[in-house]
Amino acid sequence: MTLPFINPVxxxxxxxxxxxxxxxxxxxxxxxxxxxxxxYSQLDAEVKKMAxxxxxxxxxxxxxxxxxxxxxxxxxxMFACMYAGIIPIPTxxxxxxxxxxxxxxxxxxxxxxxxxxxxxxxxxxxxxAAQFPDFAALTWVTREAVEAGSGHSLQxxxxxxxxxxxxxxxxxxxxxxxxxxxxxxxxSHNMHALHETRIRGNEYADDSVILTWTPLFHDMGLLIGxxxxxxxxxxxxxxxxxxxxxxxxxxxxxxxxxxxxxxGGPNFAYDxxxxxxxxxxxxxxxxxxxxxxxxxxxxxxxxxxxxFAEKFAPFGFRPEVQAPCYGMAETTLVxxxxxxxxxxxxxxxxxxxxxxxxxxxxxxxxQKESVEAVSSGVPLVDYQIAIVHPKNRKRCAxxxxxxxxxxxxSVGEGYWNRPEDxxxxxxxxxxxxxxxxxxxxxxxxxxxxxxxxxxxxxxDLLIVRGRNYYPQDVEMTVxxxxxxxxxxxxxxxxxxxxxxxxxxxxxxxxxREMDGVDWNEVIKTIRTNVAREHGIRAHAVILIRxxxxxxxxxxxxxxxxxKRQYLANELQIVAEWRAPS
Amino acid sequence: xxxxxxxxxxxxxxxxxxxxxxxxxxxNDEPLFSSGLIDSFAMAQVGVFIETEFNxxxxxxxxxxxNMDSVDLITDKILxxxxxx
Numbered sequence: 213m214t215l216p217f218i219n220p221v222x223x224x225x226x227x228x229x230x231x232x233x234x235x236x237x238x239x240x241x242x243x244x245x246x247x248x249x250x251x252y253s254q255l256d257a258e259v260k261k262m263a264x265x266x267x268x269x270x271x272x273x274x275x276x277x278x279x280x281x282x283x284x285x286x287x288x289x290m291f292a293c294m295y296a297g298i299i300p301i302p303t304x305x306x307x308x309x310x311x312x313x314x315x316x317x318x319x320x321x322x323x324x325x326x327x328x329x330x331x332x333x334x335x336x337x338x339x340x341a342a343q344f345p346d347f348a349a350l351t352w353v354t355r356e357a358v359e360a361g362s363g364h365s366l367q368x369x370x371x372x373x374x375x376x377x378x379x380x381x382x383x384x385x386x387x388x389x390x391x392x393x394x395x396x397x398x399x400s401h402n403m404h405a406l407h408e409t410r411i412r413g414n415e416y417a418d419d420s421v422i423l424t425w426t427p428l429f430h431d432m433g434l435l436i437g438x439x440x441x442x443x444x445x446x447x448x449x450x451x452x453x454x455x456x457x458x459x460x461x462x463x464x465x466x467x468x469x470x471x472x473x474x475x476g477g478p479n480f481a482y483d484x485x486x487x488x489x490x491x492x493x494x495x496x497x498x499x500x501x502x503x504x505x506x507x508x509x510x511x512x513x514x515x516x517x518x519x520f521a522e523k524f525a526p527f528g529f530r531p532e533v534q535a536p537c538y539g540m541a542e543t544t545l546v547x548x549x550x551x552x553x554x555x556x557x558x559x560x561x562x563x564x565x566x567x568x569x570x571x572x573x574x575x576x577x578x579q580k581e582s583v584e585a586v587s588s589g590v591p592l593v594d595y596q597i598a599i600v601h602p603k604n605r606k607r608c609a610x611x612x613x614x615x616x617x618x619x620x621x622s623v624g625e626g627y628w629n630r631p632e633d634x635x636x637x638x639x640x641x642x643x644x645x646x647x648x649x650x651x652x653x654x655x656x657x658x659x660x661x662x663x664x665x666x667x668x669x670x671x672d673l674l675i676v677r678g679r680n681y682y683p684q685d686v687e688m689t690v691x692x693x694x695x696x697x698x699x700x701x702x703x704x705x706x707x708x709x710x711x712x713x714x715x716x717x718x719x720x721x722x723x724r725e726m727d728g729v730d731w732n733e734v735i736k737t738i739r740t741n742v743a744r745e746h747g748i749r750a751h752a753v754i755l756i757r758x759x760x761x762x763x764x765x766x767x768x769x770x771x772x773x774x775k776r777q778y779l780a781n782e783l784q785i786v787a788e789w790r791a792p793s
Numbered sequence: 794x795x796x797x798x799x800x801x802x803x804x805x806x807x808x809x810x811x812x813x814x815x816x817x818x819x820x821n822d823e824p825l826f827s828s829g830l831i832d833s834f835a836m837a838q839v840g841v842f843i844e845t846e847f848n849x850x851x852x853x854x855x856x857x858x859x860n861m862d863s864v865d866l867i868t869d870k871i872l873x874x875x876x877x878x
Contacts, residue, residue, distance in 0.1 A: 305832075306832065306834075307829065307831040307832030307834065307835065453833075454826065454827055454858065457826070457833055457857070457858045458826075458827055458857075458858045458862075459859060487854055488854065488857075712853070736845045739844070740838075740841050740842075740845065743837035743838045744810070746837075747833070747834035747835070747837050747838075749837045749840050749841060749853075791852075792850045
């Protein structure tokens with residue numbers, strides 16, 4: 213199927229002409245008086261002014277970091293880069309508590325020329341300039357600079373499907389950020405895919421409203437909150453993430469207030485609504501306009517879906533609007549999506565076989581006997597999915613779990629300036645038949661009745677509250693805490709407790725250092741350092757005897773084996789701390 | 794524990810470890826997270842600080858912006874937790 217090419221620069225200009233006074237984006241403030249909005253004509257005018265300024269300070273094809281809180285300025289800056297032929301890179305703006313180290317690493321990796329930001333961030337970063345000399349060398353662009361420097365003319369570049377639309381730095385461990393290059397071809401295809409989700413959910417109509425609180429620098433907020441709106445002509449309500457974090461009821465009340473039809477978040481957000489919102493605070497709540505409640509960015513749990521549907525059914529929430537999805541930055545955003553059934557689709561399999569990658573249906577509801585896999589929906593337009601043995605790269609049999617491989621126009625062009633990583637991740641071919649190239653997702657799963665199920669991860673990635681953590685980063689932090697901890701002798705992994713993924717850290721001690729070391733103090737320091745550097749609390753920290761960490765013959769840490777030993781209480785413990793239950 | 798003693802510990806920690814600026818004129822009721830002064834990344838640090846300094850474990854569901862948004866609120870949460878032990 214050939215889908216028409218969607219060029220966002222043309223689309224926004226057309227909307228500004230055809231429906232100039234229609235609401236494009238609204239940013240929610242703490243009160244109505246503090247909310248701000250832009251119509252299509254206002255957005256287009258702001259974008260053109262900034263784009264003209266950008267062309268006066270940078271060349272087409274140069275990269276710009278975008279460092280903004282959730283704001284209309286972010287939306288303007290994204291489009292302004294596209295109008296100017298500059299490649300935007302949305303980033304996570306650190307608070308005062310965090311170093312700008314990751315931002316600097318991204319700036320260096322992307323060889324960025326510009327930083328588009330607010331005066332507050334500019335001030336904070338330049339205060340650290342001594343530490344990060346590369347920052348001072350960048351051209352800083354704030355709205356004030358644009359206003360002061362107005363009067364430039366704008367030459368909108370020719371946009372082809374091959375042109376780069378933006379880069380998403382969400383992959384790779386902290387120290388080696390990798391930027392996924394998203395072309396306009398990828399962007400256009402994913403817009404079609406997102407549009408299809410709306411059609412399938414019967415959500416797309418004249419009175420549709422999209423409401424997002426997930427961060428705009430993240431693929432979900434970026435594509436849905438920033439771009440889907442002008443492409444589909446639907447107003448977008450932007451809620452700062454902190455308003456959701458302060459009280460999840462703020463989200464549901466905003467859905468009611470703006471009669472939102474599409475909104476969602478990671479699984480933990482639905483858990484928070486179930487666990488943190490007292491029923492008596494829900495009086496008068498009306499969620500009946502909600503037609504797509506997407507659940508994505510971390511594993512979808514059937515129990516969460518069921519509890520949310522049950523709790524909010526009295527307030528007009530319909531279970532059939534629940535939409536587990538699957539996607540990633542490497543595929544622009546969305547891959548599969550599901551809607552239309554009365555409840556989340558799940559399949560039960562015999563646990564003993566499942567753990568070895570074989571799918572044998574089970575009738576048992578017992579946790580010990582069976583596992584429940586949740587459908588992540590049906591792949592969208594023009595995607596090909598292959599389930600592949602990660603080692604021999606042959607296609608799996610229909611009753612086997614394998615790595616999920618994907619091809620389609622949404623699959624990004626590769627990692628910026630990293631040909632080896634790009635070849636490995638984006639250029640996989642199936643053995644013997646040589647079909648490809650496919651994107652290796654690093655996730656394990658299977659197809660059943662046309663639905664994609666994600667069952668685990670091949671790559672050692674921890675996902676806690678929608679944030680990704682790389683175990684090697686956490687292990688490095690732990691190792692550096694004390695010389696009595698053996699270099700390369702640690703394993704960080706996650707365990708599921710009460711339906712929540714929790715971080716466990718296991719590390720080897722060195723015998724010759726053991727005399728006189730206060731292990732409890734070492735453990736305290738480990739907990740402090742992991743929290744400071746990674747923003748996560750360890751659920752358990754366990755120091756084990758020398759030479760008892762499991763390694764492969766080539767010396768790689770076997771995290772899954774250490775997890776097994778932890779769960780089976782087989783670790784040879786020197787000292788430990790566990791969160792009280 | 795004396796409220797002021799706890800408050801001074803929380804304050805010193807916030808200035809040194811979170812704001813990284815002991816000179817900052819922080820008010821004890823000044824919003825920390827909801828104002829964007831510090832980001833939610835720091836919540837884990839607040840939790841571990843309370844564990845190690847006050848030997849009090851605050852479970853995840855209670856470690857929220859609502860409960861921890863100022864030096865005053867953090868102090869109150871600690872005192873309430875210690876009193877319940």
